[in-house]
Amino acid sequence: MAARIPVLLKTPYEVIVGHDSLPRAGEFIAQILPAGKCGLVTDENVAPLYAGTVRDSLTDAGFSVTTVTIPAGENSKSLHQTGEICDRLIAGGVDRGGFLVALGGGVVGDLAGFAASVYSRGIPHIQIPTTVVAQVDSSIGGKTGVNSRAGKNLIGSFHQPALVITDPDTLATLPKREFNEGMAEVIKHAVIRDAALLDDLEDIARIDLPSLIARNVKIKATIIAADEFETEGLRAQLNFGHTIGHAIENAAGYGRYLHGEAISLGLAAALYLSVKKAGFPPADAERTLGILRSLHLPVRLPADLTTDALMAALSHDKKFQAGAIRYILSEKPGSAFVSKDITADDLREAIEHIRE
Ligand SMILES: NC(=O)c1ccc[n+]([C@@H]2O[C@H](COP(=O)([O-])OP(=O)(O)OC[C@H]3O[C@@H](n4cnc5c(N)ncnc54)[C@H](O)[C@@H]3O)[C@@H](O)[C@H]2O)c1
Missing domain, CATH: 3.40.50.1970 (Rossmann fold)
Incomplete structure (x- = not known):
């Protein structure tokens, strides 16, 4: 059915x-x-x-x-x-x-x-x-x-x-690499909206694919219904992990990382800042990183992608409205909010933290 x-x-x-x-x-x-x-x-x-x-x-x-x-x-x-x-x-x-x-x-x-x-x-x-x-x-x-x-x-x-x-x-x-990169968005959904999904993702092999897709469709559908034109701050929560992820994608150049792989690195940075600034439990951050790793998604940034290059890419991000950084944080699995307390120095620190 x-x-x-x-x-x-x-x-x-x-x-x-x-x-x-x-x-x-x-x-x-x-x-x-x-x-x-x-x-x-x-x-x-x-x-x-x-x-x-x-x-x-x-x-x-x-x-x-x-x-x-x-x-x-x-x-x-x-x-x-x-x-x-x-x-x-x-x-x-x-x-x-x-x-x-x-x-x-x-x-x-x-x-x-x-x-x-x-x-x-x-x-x-x-x-x-x-x-x-x-x-x-x-x-x-x-x-x-x-x-x-x-x-x-x-x-x-x-x-x-x-x-x-x-x-x-x-x-x-779908080639395995493309399948896995898509799962970065699923993991993001779990962190921002569905704590039980995060538990289930720890045993991916046991998850029924149609149910997993349907569950994620419901998450996205609920957010869209509440904020169709991205004016209420809710749809912006879908950008969890995307600010630094996009900067990595841009700085790395076309072809090095698939989008979801760059987002995986961005999720690692967002989890670090969520622990530091919003009280996200460190143990939950660790197991989320474990789920990303189990899908062969990167969580460590290579040395050749310099912090300066990423900060330069960040300054072009359209989400940096009028100089104020709007950054999505999570205080616990299953929830997220738009923070205005993240500074450029915080982003720099998060980038350094996810280095190899
Ligand atoms: N509109 C939105 O809200 C939104 C959200 C996220 C991403 N995007 C956009 O989506 C795009 C990325 O989408 P994508 O990751 O699906 O990439 P894609 O459409 O390029 O597909 C990835 C690759 O898989 C192949 N492919 C597709 N389905 C296949 C299948 N079933 N079997 C074998 N091969 C298959 C494609 O030919 C392609 O080579 C980006 O342009 C991004 O900006 C849009």
Whole structure:
């Protein structure tokens, strides 16, 4: 039985999580959208694995499909690819009554969601996420966008999906390293919202994957429902570990760390500051680091990434609003808050602390 998790916004939508939901995608979409033309955006790795199943299910449900396969990887999150998708939709006759399906990881989801938000002044989009990151995080919440030469995600919009269809079976083909990096977001969710999940993650082998995904979807859905546009400080809690994580990602340069690996280092720094500034129990910080290590995620910073380079990268972070540092801390497993008491010296100290 698939779980149906509501995302309770003004226009609510559901996240369907369950085995074998991929072949039923057309049937699920037909329950909420009228027959017509649609685009199916995927990438060159995902296309041979899953696009046929999704396309057939859409066709069987009465939809006429234009498939757009983009090159895999972050470089595809561009205005250029947005234009390519729009051109293909126009050529395929997709009109204002149509919709877009994003089948893939966060790159496909963010790009196709953004294309849907501008095509014909906005058409619905359906997310079918196929990575851990996309299933527990990026497919839910409506943040869509592409990168500019100046930085990641600088061009974008809020455009909530009409439906998210999540089939955990698709994770079976995900390379191990990509699977593990996605788990960094799961561990983050546990620290900020679900203490029992942190306990369960200590014995990962025993966790049922669909339940794990559903549990994380609920966490993200609850936060989104309470703070759709990131104005209440709640959605900002999802940035736990991300401030220093992003700085490491930027300073290390493209290709060295996967995003989740940099976030793992950022989590190590955030845990240190949480212990020091918010009374987070040191034993819980230690076991969280143990969970990260058990997934082969890095928690120690190599010497060549200098503190000065990371501090320089931090000063460009858009979360450093008007010079005031807003930093997410946790006082105990399952909770988090936005702190304004963290100084640049604290960040420097945390970076030094996580050194090898
Ligand atoms: N919108 C949001 O709220 C949000 C949140 C977090 C991350 N993101 C964005 O998500 C992107 C990262 O997403 P990602 O980590 O999913 O990366 P990704 O989309 O690049 O996917 C990682 C790799 O796995 C491949 N792949 C995907 N599914 C597969 C499967 N089932 N089997 C085999 N291979 C598969 C892809 O082709 C790609 O090579 C970033 O651009 C980030 O900015 C957005």
